[in-house]
Amino acid sequence: MFRLPIDSESFPLGKGPMVMLVLFLISTLFIFGRTEEEGENLEFWIFANTHYEEYQARVPIFEAQNPGINVQLINFGNTMHDKLLAAMLSNFGAPDLVEVEITSIGRFLKGAIDEVGFVDLRPRLESEGWMEKLVVSRFTPWSYRGRIYGIPHDLHPVILLYRDDLFKAAGIEMTEIETWDDFIAAGKQATRDLDGDGKIDQYAIVLDRRTESDYFSLLLQQGGGFFDEAGNVIIDSELAIETLEFFTALFNEHKIATPVYGTWHGDPSNFAAMQDGKILSILAPDWYVGILKSQVPQMSGKWKAISMPAWHPGGRRTTTRGGTMIGITKQCENPDLAWEVLKFTYFDRPGLVNRYETTRIIPPLKSAWDAPIFKEPDVYLGGQRLGELFIKLAPDMPARYQNPYWSEGADLLNDAIFAAVTEKQTPREALTDLAEKVRALIAKDRGRWGDL
Amino acid sequence: MEGGYTEKPLKTPIPHNEPQGIIKNRLWNQQQKIAPYLFIAPFYLLFVIFMGYPLISSLVMSLYEMRGFQSRIFVGIGNFTDLFRDPIFWKSLRNTAYFAVGTLTLQLPIALLLAILLNSKFVKGKNFLRLAFFAPVLVAGVFVAIIFNLVYDQRAGLVNQEFVLFGKEIGWLNEEKYVMPAVILTGVWQWAGFNMIYFLAGLQGIRQELYEAAAVDGANWWQAFIHVTLPSLRPVIAFVFVVSMIGSLQLFDLPFILTNGGEPADAGSTIVMYLYKNGFQFMRLGYAATIGWVLFFIIAVISIVQLKLLGIFRDE
Numbered sequence: 001m002f003r004l005p006i007d008s009e010s011f012p013l014g015k016g017p018m019v020m021l022v023l024f025l026i027s028t029l030f031i032f033g034r035t036e037e038e039g040e041n042l043e044f045w046i047f048a049n050t051h052y053e054e055y056q057a058r059v060p061i062f063e064a065q066n067p068g069i070n071v072q073l074i075n076f077g078n079t080m081h082d083k084l085l086a087a088m089l090s091n092f093g094a095p096d097l098v099e100v101e102i103t104s105i106g107r108f109l110k111g112a113i114d115e116v117g118f119v120d121l122r123p124r125l126e127s128e129g130w131m132e133k134l135v136v137s138r139f140t141p142w143s144y145r146g147r148i149y150g151i152p153h154d155l156h157p158v159i160l161l162y163r164d165d166l167f168k169a170a171g172i173e174m175t176e177i178e179t180w181d182d183f184i185a186a187g188k189q190a191t192r193d194l195d196g197d198g199k200i201d202q203y204a205i206v207l208d209r210r211t212e213s214d215y216f217s218l219l220l221q222q223g224g225g226f227f228d229e230a231g232n233v234i235i236d237s238e239l240a241i242e243t244l245e246f247f248t249a250l251f252n253e254h255k256i257a258t259p260v261y262g263t264w265h266g267d268p269s270n271f272a273a274m275q276d277g278k279i280l281s282i283l284a285p286d287w288y289v290g291i292l293k294s295q296v297p298q299m300s301g302k303w304k305a306i307s308m309p310a311w312h313p314g315g316r317r318t319t320t321r322g323g324t325m326i327g328i329t330k331q332c333e334n335p336d337l338a339w340e341v342l343k344f345t346y347f348d349r350p351g352l353v354n355r356y357e358t359t360r361i362i363p364p365l366k367s368a369w370d371a372p373i374f375k376e377p378d379v380y381l382g383g384q385r386l387g388e389l390f391i392k393l394a395p396d397m398p399a400r401y402q403n404p405y406w407s408e409g410a411d412l413l414n415d416a417i418f419a420a421v422t423e424k425q426t427p428r429e430a431l432t433d434l435a436e437k438v439r440a441l442i443a444k445d446r447g448r449w450g451d452l
Numbered sequence: 453m454e455g456g457y458t459e460k461p462l463k464t465p466i467p468h469n470e471p472q473g474i475i476k477n478r479l480w481n482q483q484q485k486i487a488p489y490l491f492i493a494p495f496y497l498l499f500v501i502f503m504g505y506p507l508i509s510s511l512v513m514s515l516y517e518m519r520g521f522q523s524r525i526f527v528g529i530g531n532f533t534d535l536f537r538d539p540i541f542w543k544s545l546r547n548t549a550y551f552a553v554g555t556l557t558l559q560l561p562i563a564l565l566l567a568i569l570l571n572s573k574f575v576k577g578k579n580f581l582r583l584a585f586f587a588p589v590l591v592a593g594v595f596v597a598i599i600f601n602l603v604y605d606q607r608a609g610l611v612n613q614e615f616v617l618f619g620k621e622i623g624w625l626n627e628e629k630y631v632m633p634a635v636i637l638t639g640v641w642q643w644a645g646f647n648m649i650y651f652l653a654g655l656q657g658i659r660q661e662l663y664e665a666a667a668v669d670g671a672n673w674w675q676a677f678i679h680v681t682l683p684s685l686r687p688v689i690a691f692v693f694v695v696s697m698i699g700s701l702q703l704f705d706l707p708f709i710l711t712n713g714g715e716p717a718d719a720g721s722t723i724v725m726y727l728y729k730n731g732f733q734f735m736r737l738g739y740a741a742t743i744g745w746v747l748f749f750i751i752a753v754i755s756i757v758q759l760k761l762l763g764i765f766r767d768e
Binding site: 091260261269404 | 517518519520521522523525527530534601602605606607608609623625626711712715716717718729732733734735737
């Protein structure tokens with residue numbers, strides 16, 4: 001019979017504590033006894049599942065080409081940005097490489113320029129000539145005070161997806177739409193009460209009045225923004241006010257827009273309304289087409305796409321929404337190696353082709369745009385060459401200047417849009433109030449610690 | 453000898469006539485003195501590391517504001533004065549109070565009713581029903597929020613499938629006035645069964661003789677409930693009341709996911725959600741710490757008032 005080498009009775013406090021101690025020692029040995037993989041190790045944090053899956057497939061190729069280098073991919077999902085913030089605050093535990101989402105980057109830019117936790121990539125980009133190879137306006141969301149903290153993962157051009165069958169049934173040929181005025185005229189014709197019960201059964205467009213997403217896209221399309229390049233608040237500019245007046249008029253005056261069903265455009269409720277034929281069009285970035293394909297495959301063949309209507313004839317026919325960057329943190333011990341991994345995951349043509357195939361995301365690397373996949377007909381859009389449309393719009397991406405106060409500003413902008421659409425405030429009042437609040441916030445901080 | 457430990461006979465007799473035995477004996481006595489402290493040490497050690505230090509640190513932090521990632525600036529009570537002038541804080545406080553009142557007035561009576569039903573002789577399948585009502589609390593708040601996102605779905609949700617029959621398609625999570633009722637109802641679904649267990653335990657502890665005496669005195673069911681059940685349940689009611697109030701004031705994950713961050717127009721924003729936004733989304737850690745301390749004082753004051761009103765401090 002097995003007997004413990006120590007008499008369990010003589011062990012202080014008996015057998016139980018002794019077993020616990022043995023288990024503790026074994027688990028300690030197991031945890032600390034693990035040997036690190038030999039060679040150079042890099043940690044790469046990701047928050048998006050689709051990106052993670054892509055890199056899982058691509059990174060082993062890089063590792064095979066570069067023996068001795070191990071890239072550890074960690075997908076933290078939605079909690080990643082909070083973990084990164086904690087790691088940067090404690091100056092410990094940050095990864096070497098990390099992807100950051102466009103609405104989250106602002107908070108990482110707070111404080112003195114030298115306290116920003118990302119490496120300035122401008123010298124590398126300029127010396128290797130990458131600036132010219134990418135769509136230059138897409139560096140703006142990841143740049144601040146002259147430094148570039150990230151490489152854009154995407155462009156996210158926006159198109160107008162529409163129900164060709166239902167617009168045609170209303171006697172409208174959407175390919176003839178050029179401006180927003182044209183769209184309003186068509187929208188009034190297509191927004192209809194089909195059964196005569198006094199209620200609208202189909203709306204020309206669905207727009208989000210809960211958050212800044214659609215309004216801000218329209219503002220960017222016109223070259224506006226929340227902050228300008230120098231960091232000044234410009235959300236109460238005449239351009240911003242006119243855009244919000246236009247936005248609210250689509251709901252209240254022209255009555256051709258319905259608020260998004262559920263909490264955002266990707267809500268099952270919104271998809272249900274689409275399937276019911278309640279929604280005839282939607283402003284869709286490239287990634288949203290990927291979501292539609294995966295979430296409502298049964299609508300294949302029902303959607304078509306055109307460039308966004310312009311504000312004026314000959315004006316910009318697209319905008320941008322969303323985005324991700326990759327950056328190297330200052331805690332990275334081998335930034336040269338991290339830079340090589342970065343280039344492989346972001347500038348490698350087969351990887352970018354694969355990205356479009358799975359997510360419909362158009363890369364910012366211009367040399368990848370001639371890949372045959374971008375010319376292929378898209379079954380989901382009834383055989384339309386969606387890639388070609390996106391590529392045509394890609395060079396015209398508007399700038400979206402980044403600012404450390406974006407998160408606070410966006411939170412208040414959501415409220416301002418909702419107040420304007422629900423007619424609690426006029427668009428002018430809502431945006432003037434908003435701008436005053438954000439300016440006061442910035443002034444208070446500057447009063448405390450001076451200009452940064 | 454001090455303490456009661458040595459009064460118990462030891463299993464192994466210690467030899468007294470050898471020098472080695474004397475040393476062993478001394479060691480044994482020493483470890484008997486130290487052992488109790490060693491046993492409770494992990495709690496105090498963990499408390500100091502994970503509670504004491506962060507508490508003091510957050511109090512200090514509330515007097516500062518982060519300037520960037522590495523430096524901060526002393527602002528004194530500036531964060532507190534800013535907070536009391538912050539309209540979003542007040543709105544979050546109102547929403548939180550709305551939820552707390554909704555929870556106490558809706559959830560607790562339902563929990564008590566369920567407990568009474570499951571305590572009665574006439575209900576069959578009590579074990580199954582107990583499990584069924586208790587089960588929602590085992591589901592993580594995040595999943596509850598996801599489930600109820602579908603339940604409140606404007607087009608195809610379970611709730612609107614009923615209401616739509618009357619010609620009304622309610623945007624539960626899309627219209628300001630419906631957001632908090634939707635959150636409260638979700639809270640009822642998740643927590644009523646949990647509180648029911650406390651009430652059930654309380655009901656089972658009431659002596660049957662009291663009901664028999666009430667019956668002899670001619671009391672009907674309602675009178676017995678008012679004069680026997682409720683007074684006997686007072687400690688349980690007080691406990692559930694206070695714990696539910698504290699939980700309500702700390703509400704975060706449910707509305708955060710259900711309303712996608714408190715929108716529209718901060719209708720779903722709560723104090724803890726506003727704390728999270730300031731700390732993690734706006735990187736205003738000093739302000740977030742201030743919100744945390746103000747919340748602590750609110751909870752402490754309300755809890756003490758509740759306990760006083762419910763007579764928990766009363767000598768009987």
